Amino acid sequence: xxxxxxxxxxxxxxxxxxxxxxxxxxxxxxxxxxxxxxxxxxxxxxxxxxxxxxxxxxxxxxxxxxxxxxxxxxxxxxxxxxxxxxxxxxxxxxxxxxxxxxxxxxxxxxxxxxxxxxxxxxxxxxxxxxxxxxxxxxxxxxxxxxxxxxxxxxxxxxxxxxxxxxxxxxxxxxxxxxxxxxxxxxxxxxxxxxxxxxxxxxxxxxxxxxxxxxxxxxxxxxxxxxxxxxxxxxxxxxxxxxxxxxxxxxxxxxxxxxxxxxxxxx
Amino acid sequence: xxxxxxxxxxxxxxxxxxxxxxxxxxxxxxxxxxxxxxxxxxxxxxxxxxxxxxxxxxxxxxxxxxxxxxxxxxxxxxxxxxxxxxxxxxxxxxxxxxxxxxxxxxxxxxxxxxxxxxxxxxxxxxxxxxxxxxxxxxxxxxxxxxxxxxxxxxxxxxxxxxxxxxxxxxxxxxxxxxxxxxxxxxxxxxxxxxxxxxxxxxxxxxxxxxxxxxxxxxxxxxxxxxxxxxxxxxxxxxxxxxxxxxxxxxxxxxxxxxxxxxxxxxxxxxxxxxxxxxxxx
Amino acid sequence: xxxxxxxxxxxxxxxxxxxxxxxxxxxxxxxxxxxxxxxxxxxxxxxxxxxxxxxxxxxxxxxxxxxxxxxxxxxxxxxxxxxxxxxxxxxxxxxxxxxxxxxxxxxxxxxxxxxxxxxxxxxxxxxxxxxxxxxxxxxxxxxxxxxxxxxxxxxxxxxxxxxxxxxxxxxxxxxxxxxxxxxxxxxxxxxxxxxxxxxxxxxxxxxxxxxxxxxxxxxxxxxxxxxxxxxxxxxxxxxxxxxxxxxxxxxxxxxxxxxxxxxxxxxxxxxxxxxxxxxxxxxxxxxxxxx
Numbered sequence: 127x128x129x130x131x132x133x134x135x136x137x138x139x140x141x142x143x144x145x146x147x148x149x150x151x152x153x154x155x156x157x158x159x160x161x162x163x164x165x166x167x168x169x170x171x172x173x174x175x176x177x178x179x180x181x182x183x184x185x186x187x188x189x190x191x192x193x194x195x196x197x198x199x200x201x202x203x204x205x206x207x208x209x210x211x212x213x214x215x216x217x218x219x220x221x222x223x224x225x226x227x228x229x230x231x232x233x234x235x236x237x238x239x240x241x242x243x244x245x246x247x248x249x250x251x252x253x254x255x256x257x258x259x260x261x262x263x264x265x266x267x268x269x270x271x272x273x274x275x276x277x278x279x280x281x282x283x284x285x286x287x288x289x290x291x292x293x294x295x296x297x298x299x300x301x302x303x304x305x306x307x308x309x310x311x312x313x314x315x316x317x318x319x320x321x322x323x324x325x326x327x328x329x330x331x332x333x334x335x336x337x338x339x340x341x342x343x344x345x346x347x348x349x350x351x352x353x354x355x356x357x358x359x360x361x362x363x364x365x366x367x368x369x370x371x372x373x374x375x376x377x378x379x380x381x382x383x384x385x386x387x388x389x390x391x392x
Numbered sequence: 393x394x395x396x397x398x399x400x401x402x403x404x405x406x407x408x409x410x411x412x413x414x415x416x417x418x419x420x421x422x423x424x425x426x427x428x429x430x431x432x433x434x435x436x437x438x439x440x441x442x443x444x445x446x447x448x449x450x451x452x453x454x455x456x457x458x459x460x461x462x463x464x465x466x467x468x469x470x471x472x473x474x475x476x477x478x479x480x481x482x483x484x485x486x487x488x489x490x491x492x493x494x495x496x497x498x499x500x501x502x503x504x505x506x507x508x509x510x511x512x513x514x515x516x517x518x519x520x521x522x523x524x525x526x527x528x529x530x531x532x533x534x535x536x537x538x539x540x541x542x543x544x545x546x547x548x549x550x551x552x553x554x555x556x557x558x559x560x561x562x563x564x565x566x567x568x569x570x571x572x573x574x575x576x577x578x579x580x581x582x583x584x585x586x587x588x589x590x591x592x593x594x595x596x597x598x599x600x601x602x603x604x605x606x607x608x609x610x611x612x613x614x615x616x617x618x619x620x621x622x623x624x625x626x627x628x629x630x631x632x633x634x635x636x637x638x639x640x641x642x643x644x645x646x647x648x649x650x651x652x653x654x655x656x657x658x659x660x661x662x663x664x665x666x667x668x669x670x671x672x673x
Numbered sequence: 674x675x676x677x678x679x680x681x682x683x684x685x686x687x688x689x690x691x692x693x694x695x696x697x698x699x700x701x702x703x704x705x706x707x708x709x710x711x712x713x714x715x716x717x718x719x720x721x722x723x724x725x726x727x728x729x730x731x732x733x734x735x736x737x738x739x740x741x742x743x744x745x746x747x748x749x750x751x752x753x754x755x756x757x758x759x760x761x762x763x764x765x766x767x768x769x770x771x772x773x774x775x776x777x778x779x780x781x782x783x784x785x786x787x788x789x790x791x792x793x794x795x796x797x798x799x800x801x802x803x804x805x806x807x808x809x810x811x812x813x814x815x816x817x818x819x820x821x822x823x824x825x826x827x828x829x830x831x832x833x834x835x836x837x838x839x840x841x842x843x844x845x846x847x848x849x850x851x852x853x854x855x856x857x858x859x860x861x862x863x864x865x866x867x868x869x870x871x872x873x874x875x876x877x878x879x880x881x882x883x884x885x886x887x888x889x890x891x892x893x894x895x896x897x898x899x900x901x902x903x904x905x906x907x908x909x910x911x912x913x914x915x916x917x918x919x920x921x922x923x924x925x926x927x928x929x930x931x932x933x934x935x936x937x938x939x940x941x942x943x944x945x946x947x948x949x950x951x952x953x954x955x956x957x958x959x960x961x962x963x964x
Contacts, residue, residue, distance in 0.1 A: 258496045290496045293538050298767075304729050305768040308760040309829060310752055310784030327780065330770035334815065339491045346492035349452050349484040350505040350552060351476050361503035361516040439848040440819050487846075541715065568846045571715045571875050573915055598848050637850030642878060642920040642942055649946045655953060664924050671949070672931040 135256050140185035142254040146370045147263025154251045156377050160384040161240050169387035170239055176380060177243060186253050194249035195242060202241050209234035261285045266364050279355030295336060302331045395465055395559055395592050396428040396451060402459035403446055420446040421615040433586045435603040436596045438612030439637035444596045447612065448564045451594065452484040465559055480509065483553030485563040489545035498548055499524065499533040505556040523555035527581045543574025547581055554585065560592035561585065567599060575599070600641045604662050611636060628660035643667050675837065675869060676703040676726055681735035683721055695721040697893035708863055710880030710901065711873045713890030714915040719873050722890065723839045727760040756785055759835030763842050765826035769814040774805065774825050777814050781833040799832035803858055820851040839871040856883055877919040881905065881940040889916070902938045921945045
């Protein structure tokens with residue numbers, strides 16, 4: 127009901143929550159790159175330790191953070207299985223055409239760790255940043271693309287409107303679905319074709335409603351003097367604070383250490 | 393000088409028929425003239441399709457007349473260079489609160505209008521605070537609009553218009569989708585704005601109880617102003633209103649029925665107190 | 674007893690932080706031919722309640738019986754229940770989807786598995802009942818006026834020939850004449866076809882005029898259940914629930930407190946008029962001195 131927690135924003139007040147969204151976005155980028163830089167066990171241990179510190183700083187419960195791994199669990203198992211069974215090398219165990227190699231295990235563990243760190247790392251960003259301020263951050267970060275005639279403001283506006291209307295349309299879908307069930311519609315049984323056809327009474331009203339809403343919204347925006355991004359000021363402009371500068375410095379240090387790990391192969 | 397002036401206003405739109413190629417001209421409003429003074433509270437009544445909404449959109453320059461002229465504070469709404477000035481002077485609140493809230497946080501939505509006007513961040517903050525205070529929603533500034541009641545959402549929408557400091561506010565059936573409590577909240581806010589801030593209000597509605605507070609009432613029918621007068625004058629015409637697919641408040645209807653039955657009471661009774669005084673005075 | 678709710682509870686978001694109790698031990702019986710007005714402020718549980726009557730929501734605990742059978746028992750045909758109990762949602766015009774009016778109204782009968790001819794006959798009958806003229810049958814529902822769309826959508830439910838018709842604020846957003854027309858058509862259906870009606874409404878004036886039984890919901894419970902006159906007599910308590918009585922009730926109480934001996938139980942304009950005229954003539958004859 128109501129809110130969709132896109133990226134599962136976790137409302138609390140931590141230093142990570144207060145950071146500028148641009149810092150968090152770039153920070154996530156740096157972290158992801160570093161995961162592919164480091165190669166040895168110490169490198170991974172270092173990245174893991176940093177991750178633990180970040181989770182601690184975010185004040186988001188540890189188990190809540192781990193929940194973000196659930197949707198990729200399946201992909202992870204498949205990838206690891208492929209690596210374990212299909213990597214050629216020193217054979218440890220064999221059954222029929224299946225064989226497990228030392229290199230395979232090493233590869234799988236590496237992949238697994240990378241994937242877990244990558245997903246956990248990026249979910250720290252979405253857990254501590256509202257979708258809205260993330261949109262603002264991206265608009266500001268990618269603002270330079272405007273010189274290449276990329277409609278940065280318009281894209282950001284579209285994203286934030288989408289964020290506002292997703293819960294409304296979800297609720298509406300549920301209402302229309304129930305209304306059609308009350309008229310005897312059957313969304314559950316039958317083959318693929320029948321089910322697709324059964325969606326028409328749901329999709330047509332949904333599209334009609336979405337168009338009507340879009341039309342209304344466009345009119346309401348015009349009535350409030352909206353005329354694109356030029357000449358527009360902001361109520362909450364993004365401004366770097368001292369903590370953001372400190373965060374950038376920490377980020378640079380982290381990257382430097384990872385490069386060292388990468389070069390030494392530790 | 394009057395804040396809103398319409399002279400022989402007309403608006404046609406072209407309706408295309410699926411089967412036949414010929415386009416059909418439909419008159420949404422025709423030959424309407426009126427003047428509204430600064431600080432007035434005007435109520436506009438009329439059944440669905442009587443042209444009320446079309447008229448409302450002319451005041452905000454969302455529509456430009458196909459004949460005649462509309463002036464807002466002396467500015468002709470047809471002049472494209474003055475468009476943003478007109479829209480700043482005449483704010484508009486629509487029926488469905490969900491479809492006019494743009495922000496995902498209450499105060500960010502209220503800031504949307506001022507942001508478009510290009511004023512400084514400090515000014516935006518003070519205007520947003522002021523506007524939220526006027527509609528009694530300051531305590532909800534960090535909330536998501538999706539978590540508010542209908543009446544609260546509509547008050548946020550009103551604050552969004554108030555933050556642009558308009559001379560007049562046009563409200564197009566702002567209470568149609570609300571429950572009685574939401575309706576009461578919104579109406580109270582509108583009356584406050586009119587009385588305390590002197591904002592000119594044009595309230596379009598189906599609810600007869602909301603008309604009682606107006607200085608003047610326009611009743612629209614097939615694109616024209618069919619009746620005009622004070623609420624008392626309008627509600628004296630019970631039978632005429634019914635012909636225009638409208639009703640009167642129950643107390644007015646009861647008084648009318650009693651009069652018809654021979655009881656000596658005045659026409660156009662609007663409140664319970666008036667009726668009680670007339671019967672027991 | 675046509676429909677019976679036994680100790681029904683329903684909780685949204687059961688087991689999460691957002692847990693909300695929408696129905697709290699509801700016991701309710703609905704008999705054939707009743708015209709029930711269901712009132713309560715937003716969030717009191719009205720909408721959840723009516724969705725239980727149609728089997729759209731499964732109670733967290735308790736039983737829903739239709740003609741004595743538990744609708745959530747193993748093997749119960751919920752789809753056939755929905756042909757007996759028709760539910761018209763709020764703003765039902767939002768569910769229109771077909772290319773023309775009559776095909777849209779035929780959707781319900783088609784789902785019942787009737788022949789095309791039967792479907793069309795049902796649809797035409799339903800459209801007649803809501804006063805949609807034949808020349809509109811082949812028009813796209815999206816080209817109709819707001820009031821017409823609403824009535825076509827109601828016809829879409831009526832075409833399933835239900836014995837119980839539940840309407841969730843069917844007049845929201847209609848103009849006064851449109852409101853009266855729709856409610857009169859519904860009353861006519863009940864009088865002529867013996868349909869049982871449950872009308873959810875925010876308008877006390879409407880339920881006073883049409884319903885013969887009022888159910889008041891407050892905080893997930895049934896607060897009052899009885900004839901409108903009796904329920905509105907407790908208008909002070911209704912006000913505490915964020916509700917009110919019809920304007921007439923307040924007029925009658927005000928008159929009474931000023932010494933005019935009127936019937937404070939009157940809830941419609943017609944009743945009030947009769948009572949006031951009677952009281953006035955009594956007062957005048959007293960003044961003139963009957964002796």
